[in-house]
Amino acid sequence: MSFKNDRMGTAEGIALIFTMTITTVFVTLPSEIVEASGELGWLSEIASDLSTMAMLFLFIYVLERFPGDLFHVSTCLLGRLCACLISIYYVIMFFSVAILLLRDFSENTLFAALPELDFHSAVGWYAVSVGFILYFGIEGIARAAYIILPFSAGGMILTFVLLFPHYKPYYLFPWQGTGITNALIKNGVLVATNAAAPLLAVIAKSFQSIRVLRAAAIFGLGGSMLIKSIAILILIMVFGTSTATERTLPFFEMTRLISLNRYIQRIDSIFIMLWVIAGILGIAISLYMGLYLITRLVNLPTMKPLIPLVTLLLAQFSMLPPDSASVRALESILVKGYFLIGIYVIPILLFAATLLKEKWGTKCASE
Amino acid sequence: MITNNVITNGYYFLKKLLLYQPPSDPPPFVLEETPDNKPSKSDQVTGELENSFQNLETFLRYANRVIAFLTKANMSLSQGQYSDKTKNLKIEYQALEKQQSELEPILLAYQSGQGVTGERSLSTSLEENRQIIETLYHLPLNKDIVFREIDIASDPLVKTMAVFIDGMVDTKIQNYAIFQPLMLLGSDQRRLYDGDLVDNIIRKYLPTNQVQRVVNFAKLQEGINNGDTALIFDGVAEAILVNTKGWEHRSIEKPSTEPTVRGSQSGFTENLRTNTTLIRTIMRNSDLVTELFKVGRRSQTTVAMLYMKSVANPKLVAEIKRRIQGVCTDDLESSGTLIQFIEDHPLLPFPQSLSTERPDRVGPHLSEGRVALIVDGNPYIHILPVSFFTFFHASEDFSLPLPIANFQRILRFFGALIATVLPALYIAISYFHVEALPTQLLLTIAGSREDIPFPAWFEVLIMEISFELIREAGVRVPGILGTTIGIVGAIILGQAAITAHIVSPAVVVVIAITGLASFTIPEYLMSSAIRVVRFLLLLFSIYMGLVGLATILLWLTVILCSMKSFGMPYMVPIAPRTIAGFDVIVRGPVYSQNQRPDALNTIDQKRQPQISRLWKKKQPAEKGDEE
Numbered sequence: 001m002s003f004k005n006d007r008m009g010t011a012e013g014i015a016l017i018f019t020m021t022i023t024t025v026f027v028t029l030p031s032e033i034v035e036a037s038g039e040l041g042w043l044s045e046i047a048s049d050l051s052t053m054a055m056l057f058l059f060i061y062v063l064e065r066f067p068g069d070l071f072h073v074s075t076c077l078l079g080r081l082c083a084c085l086i087s088i089y090y091v092i093m094f095f096s097v098a099i100l101l102l103r104d105f106s107e108n109t110l111f112a113a114l115p116e117l118d119f120h121s122a123v124g125w126y127a128v129s130v131g132f133i134l135y136f137g138i139e140g141i142a143r144a145a146y147i148i149l150p151f152s153a154g155g156m157i158l159t160f161v162l163l164f165p166h167y168k169p170y171y172l173f174p175w176q177g178t179g180i181t182n183a184l185i186k187n188g189v190l191v192a193t194n195a196a197a198p199l200l201a202v203i204a205k206s207f208q209s210i211r212v213l214r215a216a217a218i219f220g221l222g223g224s225m226l227i228k229s230i231a232i233l234i235l236i237m238v239f240g241t242s243t244a245t246e247r248t249l250p251f252f253e254m255t256r257l258i259s260l261n262r263y264i265q266r267i268d269s270i271f272i273m274l275w276v277i278a279g280i281l282g283i284a285i286s287l288y289m290g291l292y293l294i295t296r297l298v299n300l301p302t303m304k305p306l307i308p309l310v311t312l313l314l315a316q317f318s319m320l321p322p323d324s325a326s327v328r329a330l331e332s333i334l335v336k337g338y339f340l341i342g343i344y345v346i347p348i349l350l351f352a353a354t355l356l357k358e359k360w361g362t363k364c365a366s367e
Numbered sequence: 368m369i370t371n372n373v374i375t376n377g378y379y380f381l382k383k384l385l386l387y388q389p390p391s392d393p394p395p396f397v398l399e400e401t402p403d404n405k406p407s408k409s410d411q412v413t414g415e416l417e418n419s420f421q422n423l424e425t426f427l428r429y430a431n432r433v434i435a436f437l438t439k440a441n442m443s444l445s446q447g448q449y450s451d452k453t454k455n456l457k458i459e460y461q462a463l464e465k466q467q468s469e470l471e472p473i474l475l476a477y478q479s480g481q482g483v484t485g486e487r488s489l490s491t492s493l494e495e496n497r498q499i500i501e502t503l504y505h506l507p508l509n510k511d512i513v514f515r516e517i518d519i520a521s522d523p524l525v526k527t528m529a530v531f532i533d534g535m536v537d538t539k540i541q542n543y544a545i546f547q548p549l550m551l552l553g554s555d556q557r558r559l560y561d562g563d564l565v566d567n568i569i570r571k572y573l574p575t576n577q578v579q580r581v582v583n584f585a586k587l588q589e590g591i592n593n594g595d596t597a598l599i600f601d602g603v604a605e606a607i608l609v610n611t612k613g614w615e616h617r618s619i620e621k622p623s624t625e626p627t628v629r630g631s632q633s634g635f636t637e638n639l640r641t642n643t644t645l646i647r648t649i650m651r652n653s654d655l656v657t658e659l660f661k662v663g664r665r666s667q668t669t670v671a672m673l674y675m676k677s678v679a680n681p682k683l684v685a686e687i688k689r690r691i692q693g694v695c696t697d698d699l700e701s702s703g704t705l706i707q708f709i710e711d712h713p714l715l716p717f718p719q720s721l722s723t724e725r726p727d728r729v730g731p732h733l734s735e736g737r738v739a740l741i742v743d744g745n746p747y748i749h750i751l752p753v754s755f756f757t758f759f760h761a762s763e764d765f766s767l768p769l770p771i772a773n774f775q776r777i778l779r780f781f782g783a784l785i786a787t788v789l790p791a792l793y794i795a796i797s798y799f800h801v802e803a804l805p806t807q808l809l810l811t812i813a814g815s816r817e818d819i820p821f822p823a824w825f826e827v828l829i830m831e832i833s834f835e836l837i838r839e840a841g842v843r844v845p846g847i848l849g850t851t852i853g854i855v856g857a858i859i860l861g862q863a864a865i866t867a868h869i870v871s872p873a874v875v876v877v878i879a880i881t882g883l884a885s886f887t888i889p890e891y892l893m894s895s896a897i898r899v900v901r902f903l904l905l906l907f908s909i910y911m912g913l914v915g916l917a918t919i920l921l922w923l924t925v926i927l928c929s930m931k932s933f934g935m936p937y938m939v940p941i942a943p944r945t946i947a948g949f950d951v952i953v954r955g956p957v958y959s960q961n962q963r964p965d966a967l968n969t970i971d972q973k974r975q976p977q978i979s980r981l982w983k984k985k986q987p988a989e990k991g992d993e994e
Binding site for chain 1: 796799800803806807911912917918920922924926928929936938941942943
């Protein structure tokens, strides 16, 4: 298992954060944002992403002064008990993200690609795939994500371009949607659409330097923000707010509209490959973060024995909600509540502790 | 009487049928795998110790007898009693001599028990040396070991024995450079034993380029096994190994598996020295180091490791050396076997070293800071470490103009992509995602499949397996017949399968394009790995369509990204990102290849100055500059 220090560079950092934050564009979230913010849905996405980026910079500030990973820094700043609580919180958060993605992508598969496949088989397939790639460690996963990144970003940009004939700019009006404040605060800053972003702090030790973290936060999250907000903008321009809110898989349904001529039409099937890969990577990365924190918490030498067990458990959990509506409800509770602690409260807490520690001039023992 | 009726005949027939009778033929040979009476290791050790103990007791008794004799002789000589006791002493001395000759086999047996093959030193007795060599080479069973005894004229005569393996030596060199000078140039007036005999022989009688003095049997054996002639002299516990290597081997020919249009036309052979020479003719630099190792306890195969001392990363060189020295096996079949012993991921299909039979391919890699491994007896040289992208580069890439070379490279990558995914993609789309096909194409495919009784996946699988069978048969069948089988198999079988409505024309086209594309990959091992992967993708796309295809492609990407080729990440310079040097998928102009591959961490990173075309900065030739 590879979670050795100082191995990953900027490319891996960008790929990890981009992959983890872009996966939401393939599920129902864009429709939900449009439903909440109306024509200003794209702004909500930008607000949410920028606020997450600001919090990431708080993490980076802390890590610059107290090098180490999240567990070490929390122990150093707040004591072992608090560090354990923070780690447990993030374990639950990353596992929740993994469960939601597992369920969402399994349902996507049934809906868009393999309607005759058994639901349990779909969940099992994703779980096995995730378990398999987890054995190769975060280094391999991050590098694979980096190789796939240009294809996924390029594929999405190409989709946006090919949808050009369907753009109806007047759908963006009335431009204020459900209100600017509503879009910026209630449906923007206070919605944790990038719950997995703190992964940079969780495995900070695995990156070469603080410069890498900074670049990953700017380009990874920034790139993802750009694509997601454009996706929402185009979603509104293509379907209009009322139809867009009804779409279960908005991105997939946008690709279905592409029909340039008799040869370039219905390219949605090709995009199945894109979102399957993005989905598996997203689940694997969230799972890895949770497992990493567990190994740090209980001081295990390796996480390998935990992989099949935890993957199986999470697959079981993901099958618990009876239908998509209950998954959406659960997701809404998490992104508007529980996940906000990991995005805002903990970084601010650690930042404040750092300021105090700096003021008092106390130092931390290195690991 | 009643002995020959139906009942008695029936009775005797049944009796013969049912009753056991010992076979009249001798029992057939059965190789027993684990005989029950095989002594255990501890029993063996105890038995060996007991034998050694008994031998030592015998020697001790003999030594005591010699001491007693010497004491007696000393006393009688000091007392001056010559006449009466000398006779007795003489008898006693003869008895001791007799006992010594009787003890010699025991001594030999004892010494062989102590490891004749080890570092045992040569004896001063020519006869004893001969006996040990006979034991080592299992004479008289072994028929190709030759002992040639000669006398070198000298005062006193030098009894000499030449030992060599018939067929491994060049008899001409042997006759002219060893036997002729030793037997003809000697003189009764000379006193070769005065001073250092071996040195005298080497300096005055052996006009050969390589001689080596050895003092133990291990080195002696190594020399004889490598085609040297061993000269052993009576009264000297030393031998001379004269280089007379001269076994038959294939001469330099065109590379059979790596043909090029514009590259060099000479390929490696099975002879290690020829191969190192071929590389040295390309890299004429004192910096090129050739280290030799012996691998294989029984085969003692020579392995050569070549690298540029001032370029290659010392850590990499040390690690490869450590791995080679850490191989413990009986024999080494080929360079491929050695690589499997030392590579990082021997269970994965992807090659982790570049195998080539072209010296012009080894040279540039050595100058980039890589290491080349040559195994004696194998014409394929392995270059390591390498990245995934190296396998798609051909040796003539830098010989061709930039646009042509890049076009060919892109074509190769595209070929590799088609060879990997096309059948799986065809199945996935035609089974699960037909909407992705243009209507006209969909109708054509559906029309061609109308009369086919099998599902599409079965057609593809049948054709894939048939193609692999044709390919394998074409390789195994010797000579021109192999090519014929390939053509006949591909054309006739394909046509017949379509006519018989076993497969559809669309599937034949898909498989033919896939097969053709797989041949664009320059490296055979990578091409084979891609074939294996293709089957895997095909199986999963049959089950899960594009979802299965995407998942397996992701698995492969993660595996490739986690792999290392002798410590270097397999997917450099893309994952992890390193300075690419403009030679990954496409290559830059030759004058912009200023840096060596970053991932190799070479001692000297610079390949050429920033401005490598110095003539650009100088004045053009003018009138009067002709000379």
